[in-house]
Amino acid sequence: MKKFLLSTLFLCITCATAFSWGQTGHRVVGQIAYDHLTSKAKKNIQDILGDEQLGMVGNYMDFIRSDSTNDFMSPWHYCTIPDGKTYEEAGVPEEGDAIQAITRIMAELKTKQFSYDTELENLKYLVHLVADIHQPLHVGNGKDLGGNTVKVDYMWDKSFNLHRVWDAGIIDNQKLSYTEYCNWIDHATDDQISQWQSEGIMVWVDEAMGYRKNVYDFPEDGKLRYEYDYKNLSIVNERLLKAGIRLAGILNEIYG
Structure with a gap:
């Protein structure tokens, strides 16, 4: 029984580190990406998605977490780089x-x-994971499970x-639908779009x-x-916008 309880606790902690932008955040990233596609x-992406929408599929990787056969994907949602180290110095975990x-x-x-599943599945994975890596706590310091063990009292x-504050709290506190949120923050200039889309994944991580x-x-x-919201809302919005713009750049390269 003790072994079972410890295993269950470990699974809960492991899964907790994988939670990502809430539903609104992922939809914002997907919709911004769609709005910047060629x-x-x-056309090519819609042929793959069928009746689904790019702005809605970003939550798919969280939905399938209910199936334990997908537990091997949990480490895909984040990376760990301790303070003062580079990604290379930290080393790539076996999983x-x-x-x-x-x-x-x-x-x-x-x-x-494809190593896993179909093109449709992998497209959904990409939409989700590009968003995830732009959430600052998905590049963890290795001390607190990406902030999951830091208990706070957010807005009483x-x-x-x-x-959770960074995944959903700050976003949801704005009381906007995902389409309203997109209209609010999606004002990147052509120069910004060009620069952001030219920057590789390690730039995203360093940011x-x-x-x-x-x-x-x-x-x-x-x-x-x-x-706290006032000081950090602009950071959240910038991360969402950059994620959407960069995702569009990747998809345009592959499908455009």
């Missing part, structure tokens, strides 16, 4: 991580030779941890790490109120 890419998964899926979508709700000081800057009592 006409050819839109893989977000960087490895994104790189592999991009290559397989180009060659149509004590059920939060720091990871995420660069926000650690902001993420962990809160009172010792763990009470996160309007000031």
